[in-house]
Amino acid sequence: MHKVTALYFLISLLFITSFRGYAQSPVREKPNIVFILADDLGWKDIGFQGNEVYETPNLDRLASEGLVFTQAYMMPTCSPSRASLMSGMYPPSTGIYTVDAFAGTPEHMKKLETIKSAKVLDSGITTIAEMLKPEGYQNATIGKWHLGKDPLTQGFDYNIGGSLIGSPASYFYPYKGKNNSSHDVDIAGGTEGEYLTERLANEAVRMIEKMKDKPFFLYLPFYSVHVPLQAREDKITYFSKKITQKQFNPIYAAMISSLDEAVGKVIKAVEENGLAENTMIIFVSDNGGQKICTSNEPLRGQKGNIYEGGIRVPMVVKFPGVTPKSGTCEVPVTVVDFFPTIAELAHSQKHFERLDGLSLVPLLKGKKSKAINDRAIFWHLPGYNGNGKANANIWQSPCSAIRQGDWKLIEFFEDGHLELYNLKDDISETTNLVTAYPSISQKLLKKLKNWQETSNAPIPNRK
Structure with a gap:
């Protein structure tokens, strides 16, 4: 009888202990x-990507504690990337293909009647x-919105510094240019000499403290490291002494350093x-x-x-208990x-009628x-990307692209020519293999054409 009682007591104790252990585990x-979004930061601009010139200790720490995606993709410019990020849909569904500043290529340089890109994400x-x-989240955006005048109309409860502008007139308070520049960042209450990247990080810290008692989505799209190249003088002095290579800019390095410190402040x-x-x-x-x-x-x-230099980007995700530490994922993923x-x-x-992406x-x-x-995965640019000036440089003519496995095919609309690359063997895209592998070229082209048709992707006509 005593043995039965003792056994019952032991089983009860184990049950209670197990229940308590479960109840005290983190609520997931x-x-x-x-979500921290950098602007114009290159794939090789961070230490965890092998860069030995710029200094990014906080991002490197994040990578050591999370999962690095070595083949992460965005669109070639900022507005299309942000629209696809927010919607889960490719540009043919958002109507945003390029940025105004890059769409003003002079008519005499165009061979095609290009498709006009929307400026604002449709409501x-x-x-x-x-x-x-509806899931009970509080939503805040701090920094560059670039998809409309006011993100508060599109699900956000708080907005600091976000509007239609794509780059600041100045990175120093009051973040304005002369005579009410169209690039003025509207953030009040600063101090003279205050640096925008630091200010946004400080606002993010305050927002985390404000929202911490309920689930929250903090979208932190920094303006850095987009031009104008402006940084703190002490950092410029430091990197001017360190950097001797012509392909690296000390001011840009200083901007990256401030961005990294801002990320560190948010993580802390x-x-x-x-x-x-x-x-x-x-x-x-x-x-x-x-x-x-x-x-x-x-x-x-x-x-x-x-090409890869325009669309492949650095990416790391940290989610304790879910992502491995110091992990690396080589599977191609996209915005x-x-x-x-x-x-x-x-x-x-x-339920969403159309989502072009897959859960990672x-x-x-x-x-x-x-x-x-x-x-x-796909890209579609039915217009020209360039600097938009009278003596414009065309960065990219109208095209569509597909990547599947190691292969990437680009279709150029001006003359219909194709380029095929094996990114595993040729990450620099130096050798066009379209004639060497005609069956692969045609297979990918067929898939690309089918995607264009099913997604109603507009194709520009000849002038």
């Missing part, structure tokens, strides 16, 4: 999401913030508020770097190009994947996904 039903398109709101705020275990931090750039600022080697091209990933993590019950949750957990591995 609705994780906080901190009928559901954003990540609007998807999260997450940790000090006791939120680290249930917060996913994503860091990524909106497109590739500009050659006037940095070197994208070994990648070909730059911001605005359909439209963020929406379905966040929707799955937030357990969104809303299996990859975050270190699992293989045949669906992600086998799928094709």
